[in-house]
Amino acid sequence: MTEVAISLRSTLHALDPYGRGTSEVESLLSYFCRLAVSHSTSTLSLSRMIAERFQHEVEKNFDWHERHISGLRESALTWSSALSAMTSVPGLDELTFLPWKAVVSQNGLSMVSKGQFCPVCFAEDCWNGRGPYFRLAWESRAMTVCLRHSVRLIQYCPSCGKDNVRHAAAFVVPGWCTKCGEFLGRDADQLEAEAISPEELWQARQVGDLLVAQGRHGDVAQRSGFIDALIHIIGEMDGGMPSMFAARTGIAKSTLHHWLHEKGTPTLEMSLNIAARCGISLPKLLLGDLRDWEAPRRDQQLALLPSHDLKRRSSARALDWDQIERELQNFLELPTPISVLEAARRLDVEARQLYLRVNRTTRHLGERWKRHLAHSRQANLQTALPHLQSLGRELLAEGHALTRRDVAARIPPEVMSSVPRLFEVLRNVQERLIAEQADSRRDS
Known part of the structure; x- marks a missing residue:
């Protein structure tokens, strides 16, 4: 059977996912990368095409590989449904952890951001005459070892030594380094032996069993x-x-x-x-x-x-809110105001708790800090204005505009470092100086 099954009704090639129903099931991320290769295009171009097809706005700096499209958040549902619609291949959510979304917290599935993999699996894929692919199990931080080969998953290229080489690039060929282009697969005897703990093996087995179960039970959890x-x-x-x-x-x-x-x-x-x-x-x-x-x-x-x-969980620290209230009152008397975040740091509590438990005093503290910031900015501006006006007159006399580059070159940084909205200030100073010159010409 060829890798690409032609379907007249599909926009994209109807690739057959690898390992369905097993612990070796392919991840949706891998499936997406193979689709890009199949269409001889970049992953970035394909991601934008999919977004346009479903009328999603994509920012210029959009990085598809920073989305956890194989997880169990909304992005996984969006991408799996979009790819199913465009390839005519149903059930691509089985290439994600979405079947467990009812029983695992949406933010409770820690995903590996730099793309880990088993080099022996890649080598074995080639031996078996199929293209290497990324396993869904590799996407979870709970999976640190390959249960099949008893080797530790890695995130670096065995050839060039660089990390984050699996798929974070515009052009991705699964199994080949995105930095140096070398094959990422290796025989087990080519890898440095590392001790693997029983708990790592047990966790790997549980994640593998989870993927087998989702292949059998679908979304019945x-x-x-x-x-x-x-x-x-x-x-x-x-x-x-x-x-x-x-x-x-x-x-x-x-x-x-x-x-x-x-x-x-x-x-x-x-x-x-x-x-x-x-x-x-x-x-x-x-x-x-x-x-x-x-x-x-x-x-x-x-x-x-x-x-x-x-270890036994340590008991939560009992907070004396009356004492915290008194400490906040003392902070209000400090000659130099402090922010709510700084107060929380000094009291070793969370700032949100201050707003919940001692709301009035905390808000007073916050307002005092805002007034202090506004006063400081205004004072800094008043200090800088004479320097800016003097420089502006020199530049206008030379036929030049007042720019940030000139300011950085001719005015000490300690004078300008705290001036707020510098571009706006420069524009206002220049406008006033031009108006001043015009008035002077009319008077003469």
Whole structure:
């Protein structure tokens, strides 16, 4: 079967995605790059063509590769649906993590920005007579090793040593370095041996199983099923007491309450933590499938968890808001005003909390800081004006305009560094000097 299946009804070539239904499923990012190669065009040109087709405005500095189009945010839905429409290939959302959007927080899937990959997978792709491609599993930060080859995923070119070489370029051929053009694939014995921890292998296996499950179940993961399963697990392991379960898993009680009683969902990292501590696979936890699950008699999975996860969560610092109010009042008496952000830094609290808990005093502090900034800017302007007027008269006499370059060359930087809206100031000074010259000519 050829890679390109011709379809008279499709705008773009109807490429067949690689690895569908397996842990080796291709990412939508990879599919997009292969489409660009298939049409002998740049990824930038293709991205703009897709945007125009769906009437999306694209900025001049648009960088398609900075969008996490294989994740589970709106960009993944937009791109997968657009590519399905233009290639006539249905279900391209299976090349993203979108099937899990109901049970994983939208901001809870950490994606790798610089494009990691397994060199042995690329080499194996060529051995098997197909073009190299990027696996969806590689896009998640939870995946740090290739489970198939037991090697660490890398982000640099084995030939030139530069990083971010996988796809961040206008022209991308999957499997070849975007900086030096060399093949990124290598045999396993050509790579430097690195120790891989059991928890890394376990996490890689869970992410791989997740992708297999989404190929089988589609988008059947529902928040209600996950929450019901979580409630059952809490009941079996901690007598139905969320606070004890929170302590067991290192999750904040407020976070757990948000999941159970509001509309929150965990991050992928949190779900991996729960799965490890409760003796259940990640896909079964997210799908709410508790068939054959029994509460572990002890934390059998603790050996799989990073050591820092085993530390007990430190209790939140109790804030004395009356004392904080008094400190803010003291800040209001300082000879030199400070900003709300600086006050928050000195008090070791979040600025937003100041507005929530001591709103009136915080707003007074903010207004005082704004007045101070305005006064300082005006004072700086008054200091600089005589210098600008003198320079402007010299330049106009020579037949030149007052420009920022002349200002930088002839006026000390300490005088000009704090002048606000310098271009506007220069224009106003020049206009006044020209008007002054015109009045002088009329008078003479």
